[in-house]
Amino acid sequence: MPEEFLTGDRRPLTAVLAANLVSITGNCLTYMGVPWFVLQSTGSAAKAGIVAFCTLLPVVLAALVSGPVIDRIGRRRVSVASDLACGVAVAAVPLLQFADILHFWMLCVLMALTGLFRSPGETARGVLLPTLPSAPE
Numbered sequence: 001m002p003e004e005f006l007t008g009d010r011r012p013l014t015a016v017l018a019a020n021l022v023s024i025t026g027n028c029l030t031y032m033g034v035p036w037f038v039l040q041s042t043g044s045a046a047k048a049g050i051v052a053f054c055t056l057l058p059v060v061l062a063a064l065v066s067g068p069v070i071d072r073i074g075r076r077r078v079s080v081a082s083d084l085a086c087g088v089a090v091a092a093v094p095l096l097q098f099a100d101i102l103h104f105w106m107l108c109v110l111m112a113l114t115g116l117f118r119s120p121g122e123t124a125r126g127v128l129l130p131t132l133p134s135a136p137e
Contacts, residue, residue, distance in 0.1 A: 013129070020125050023083055027118055030090050031055055034111055037093075038104075047104060054108040058115035066120035075124040075131075082121025089113040 034055070035048040042048075070078045089110045096102035 016125055016128050019079070019083070020122075023086075023121060023125070026090070027086070027114075030086075030114060034093065034107070038107065042104075051108060051111055055111040055115045058112050059119050062116050062119040063123070066123050069120060070124050070127065075128045078120050078124040079128065082117040082124070085117040086114045086121070089117075 031052070035052045038051050039045060039048040066078075073081075092110055093102065093107065096106060
């Protein structure tokens with residue numbers, strides 16, 4: 001193992017791993033919690049399935065095209081921007097529900113937005129990992 005890897009600053013690696021842990025945990029809880037919320041509030045398993053579909057289809061579509069976007073914009077920027085976009089979309093759900101203006105179609109759109117930004121963020125963080133041991137101090 002190269003000596004600079006053993007003696008280098010590990011803060012960038014730790015920061016990316018922590019961000020990845022928080023992001024993946026939030027995504028998993030959202031992707032389980034929102035369909036459950038729909039099932040509990042509407043009693044419709046079909047609507048819960050539609051919300052889950054609206055969440056996961058954009059993940060697949062974004063994964064197909066996110067590579068060039070990450071290369072063009074930059075790994076760090078895409079990672080941060082995708083997590084912020086997902087956070088805003090997820091935070092809008094309880095805010096709209098509390099204001100009593102959340103409609104089913106709004107929930108589908110918000111979950112589609114989270115799905116759309118999830119893949120580029122995870123890919124960008126994954127691509128960042130190999131470059132961190134050689135990052136300048």
